[in-house]
Amino acid sequence: MRLSRYFIPVTKDVSSDEKMIASHKLMMQTGMMRQNAAGIYSWLPLGFKVLKKIEQIVREEMDRAGAIEMLMPTLQSADLWRESGRYDAYGPEMLRITDRHDRGLLYGPTNEEMITDIFRTYVKSYKQLPLNLYHQQWKFRDEVRPRFGVMRGREFYMKDAYSFDLDEASARVSYQKMFAAYLNTFNRLGVTAIPMQADPGPIGGDLSHEFLVLADSGESEVYCDKAVLDVPPPGEGFDFEDHDALIEEMEKRTKFYAATDEKHDEAAYAAIPADRQVKARGIEVGHIFYFGTKYSDPMKAEVQTKEGELTAIHGGSYGIGVSRLVGAIIEASHDENGIIWPDEVAPFGAGIISMKPDAEDCAAVADDVYAKLTAAGKDPLYDETSDRAGPKFGRMELIGLPWQVTVGPRGVKNGVVELKRRATGEKEDVSVEAAIARITES
Template identity: 60%
Template sequence: MRLSRSFLPTLKENPAEAQIVSHRLMLRAGLIRQTASGIYAWLPAGLKVLRNISQIVREEQDRIGAQEVLMPTLQSADLWKRSGRYDAYGPEMLRIQDRHKRELLYGPTNEEMITDLFGQAVKSYKDLPQMLYHIQWKFRDEVRPRFGVMRGREFLMKDAYSFDLDYDSAVATYRRMLLAYLRTFQRLGVRAVPMRADTGPIGGELSHEFLILAPTGESGVFYDAALEEQDWLDEPVNVGDPKALEVFYKRVTTPYAATDEMHDTAAWDAVPEDRRREGRGVEVGHIFHFGTKYTQSMDVTVSGPEGTPVYPEMGSYGIGVSRLAGAIIEASHDDAGIIWPDAVAPFRAVIINLKVGDETCDAMCEQIYNTNIEAFLYDDRTDRAGAKFADADLMGHPWQIVVGPRSAKEGRVELKRRATGERKEVSVEDALALVLAD
């Protein structure tokens, strides 16, 4: 994308309505714009971030055998009345009527719909287990939406749902999903700590939420430093082996970790003092096992091994995709702007032409840009160099390729790594090798 022709409206000043870092930087970097209270349009660069996050989430779901579907945003109220949640859910649910006076709702979650879809198609235990997911927009009518995409009313979310024949199989699926989540967040370039959590209105008895550690997080967290040392991608786990999953699960959930609400002071006192950590966290994911709560309330059964009806055991697994965009910024920024992890950045690098109109500079910039136009944002504006550098830092590109008249004549560029600030002069070939490395 050429910056002179792009729809990337950056702001020099902090917007008055933005109270936290991610909201300020997402507005200033031209990622989003508010269209109504708690509802945002995602501009081209912001949409690229959403797609990059979604793709990593999708790959890790596929890796453990989940199958992608797409469910509608509008749901029939009848489904929720069957489960008993229609009146219990509260005013956060947006209830509407169509022209025929049929009751609908803008889905805040999809347990009822997926249970109904499953019940229509699966009739025998031989077709279990099943694990389905989708990435879809949700709506919850927050009383006071705030903090930009961190607590908006409309948000993009990955929901997955599992169906197993019995409790032991359901717990193995739960552990498989926990592993997938830890891999997902590590690939996104953030550390998300799994913490035992309350199940809330979803229901059930086994639940973990995942919090990215960030100074501006909304939840107080207490955790064992041993969790900071884990490399979730380092040791392969056979996801088809329940014993291997159990060993993994115990390894990552035994070290103490809790939010303010779940903090157990007696357990905390048992953590060695030099390993105790306190901080703030941003919730970006939540997983639940709730047994037969929905299959029973909606009377969905399969024929069991003995021919008798069996209510399948279910789990529900959410990741806030749009929320993650803000949470990553909360955890990765400095005074100059965003510091995107490589995997989610809208562009691998920005090419900064210090002298637009200079034949050598222009030719070199075009050569680099045309190598991979999807990977590069080309700052071809005639603005002064200081403004270009400021925008590059603000937008958080992992690399900056700086092309000036002197270095261009020698076939070299200045390469800056945004995360560390390190600068070095290298050949075009070496710059491309570093920037485009997987």
């Protein structure tokens, strides 16, 4: 993409009446988003690209684990929530709406009721189980005090999956699949997310893990054994049908201590060797629950067993905060100059800075780099504007693409361009071919 034909409204000065966390400030400065109302944001082109990349990785990993994608609407009928008893229980965070015919609607904060209604409509036999349906959709929670940008917005984008099983034993397998899929998902997103035993909270249930990314601005205090950070993810070739492997993936992490302050056990923490004790702050980016028959009982989501009897299904729900992750990744990966995007979620694969776009030889080399990186599928951002060098470098550094290729007059005379890795700051003068090769191999 040529920067002159794109829309990245970079604004160095971000005024605000609240103390901003780094991700909020950086997203405003890089023109990734714009606040339209308290806790409600537009995703400007650069932010939108990142959101879509995260969405796609989440999708691929859910599909790999056997979950099936669909899409539920944002608005739901109030009656459905009366069936589960949550309409009155949910409190003022639920945005309640009345339509022109005085019927009660609400903006879905989550979808257990709706998916249970869909399930009971179509699924009648144990033969159709197990089933795991998921969607990625906008949700709304009317936070009293929305803050931290997209980290605690009101309208937010979430992946939520729902599993249906005949009994608890089978439901636990579904749970383990999601546990493993989450580890692969966060790994691909370039963050280390630690699974921690969690209180089930208002959603209910008895088996529950939160996944937290360590960052100074995290809302939770977390305590863990450093060893848990070093356990590798299941990986691309993981077999989700291998039950022993599923159990092992959970056990090799849960054997190490890891808890948020809510569940913290000081004695267990003290028993960790001192050099492995980690006390830090964390951002919740995923949450998985097994909740048994909490919804299937009141909503009569039942299937026929092999023996011909009706039984309420055992359910679980599995969330990932997709829009929140944009902020969480930035919190975990930035420096004083700007964002440092992990390769897989970077809005563009590389940035090209043309230092003298009006000098023919310079422009020709920069055009060549642009054409070659585009052909290689690296979707580069090409700064061919006539802005001065300082602002161009500062802007590219702020946006934080994984690689920067600078094409200047001196280098062009010597047949080289400057290749810089954003994460390490390492620079070297290399030929155009070598630069393309390095970026393409990464």
